[in-house]
Every structure is written in C-alpha cells, then in structure tokens.
Amino acid sequence: MTAVERFPHRLTLVAGHYGTGKTEFSVNLALALAGEGERTALADLDIVNPYFRSREQRELLEAAGVRVVATSQALADADVPALPAELHALLEDRTVRAVLDTGGDPSGARVLRRYRPRILKEDYQLLYVVNAARPEVRTAERSAEVLRAIEAVTGLACTGLVNNTHLCGETEAEDIREGAALAAEVSRLTGIPVVCHTAEARLADRLGDLNPFPLELRMRKPWE
Numbered sequence: 001m002t003a004v005e006r007f008p009h010r011l012t013l014v015a016g017h018y019g020t021g022k023t024e025f026s027v028n029l030a031l032a033l034a035g036e037g038e039r040t041a042l043a044d045l046d047i048v049n050p051y052f053r054s055r056e057q058r059e060l061l062e063a064a065g066v067r068v069v070a071t072s073q074a075l076a077d078a079d080v081p082a083l084p085a086e087l088h089a090l091l092e093d094r095t096v097r098a099v100l101d102t103g104g105d106p107s108g109a110r111v112l113r114r115y116r117p118r119i120l121k122e123d124y125q126l127l128y129v130v131n132a133a134r135p136e137v138r139t140a141e142r143s144a145e146v147l148r149a150i151e152a153v154t155g156l157a158c159t160g161l162v163n164n165t166h167l168c169g170e171t172e173a174e175d176i177r178e179g180a181a182l183a184a185e186v187s188r189l190t191g192i193p194v195v196c197h198t199a200e201a202r203l204a205d206r207l208g209d210l211n212p213f214p215l216e217l218r219m220r221k222p223w224e
Helices: 022-035 054-063 086-090 105-109 138-155 175-192 201-206
Strands: 010-016 040-045 068-070 097-102 124-130 160-164 196-200 211-215
Touching: 010 138, 022 040, 022 054, 022 068, 022 097, 022 211, 040 086, 054 068, 068 086, 086 160, 105 138, 105 160, 124 138, 124 175, 138 175, 175 196, 175 201, 196 201, 201 211
Parallel strands: 010 097, 010 124, 040 068, 040 097, 124 160, 160 196, 196 211
Antiparallel strands: none
C-alpha cells in the first residue's frame, strides 16, 4: 500500500505525547509522499520542545523535493511562540500535500487552534501517535486522556491512531506488537480507528500481518 493510499487527505496533522515519535513519523511521511510524486510540504509547528524538530532535516527534505515551513533560521533554536507567516499560504494551496508536525501534549498541539477555521475548510486528518514504550502514556486510559485533551485545546477531532511504538535503534517486532495491542485498546475506548503501524524495514518481514508503514530513523539525539 502506498503512502497516498494510507494517508489520502491533503492535510495530515500529527499530534501526541512527548517522545512518541511524532517528528520521526512526520519526516518519513513527507519523504514517502514526495517519493510518490506528490507536491509535498512539511510544517514544523513545534514551538515548545527545542529538540527533535523536523526542521533539523531541512537539507534532506528539500533534496527530496519537500518544502519545509518553519520559524525563521534566527529563531530555529529558540523556544518562542513564533509561527511562520507562510503557513497560511500553505493551508490554502490545494495543490500541495502538507504534513503538520506539532509539539507534544495539549500544550504543543494548541498551535493548531489558531488555524482551526482554515483547517476545517480543508481535507484533513488529525493523527494521534501512540507509543507503548513511553511510561507516561503506556496505558490505554492515559493515552486516551491525552488524546481527548488535544482535541479539546485544538477544537479538532482526531480521525486516526498511529502505532509508533519504538525503543529507537533497539526496537524489536515484539515491541511493535505490544504497541499494536495498546493502539487497539485506545481505539476501543475512543472509537477512533488505527490507521497504521510503523516499523523499520529490518522488522517488516516479522510484521507482515500488520502491513507496517516503513520508517528510516532520521532524528538523532542532541548528543549524537
């Protein structure tokens, strides 16, 4: 299944708890869409966390044909509530498939509230990233609680769940299956469907029944 088939909406908004891998997923999704010939953009809307921002992969993304929308370079490493003016134009350009990478938790996702009237006019999906390896949201009840809080502050309904359970380079197939079970329980509690499971290519042959969306680890820790 292609990325376009998995994620058919023009706007993909990505939200979730800190450390669930939202940015890794967002970067890989943007690259996959561009690789399938789509005019693609990635908007870095994380104005809360100074680490693991998708803008760090600007060179890679732009080389692949992905337009990167982020705060100015002068503010690239600052934790300030500054948003790119060109985001408005991006939301209105219906010839572009855009991935919006938000900050973690309700506080980070709150930025979407500002653009809610514009987003509601577009073909969008709001994906909530689930990661069973994160202690703060490893129960379905807690994960669902964070999801509902994000919906409340953004004024947008979550439309799909992404199981992105990982332990960075130490992830094994069993970890992803544990995440699949958690995502299924979150889906049962919220009524929101699981739209995909992610996995590195090295694990794909052990997860065929999950039909995983392939990831290549791009984001690095600040000390790496």
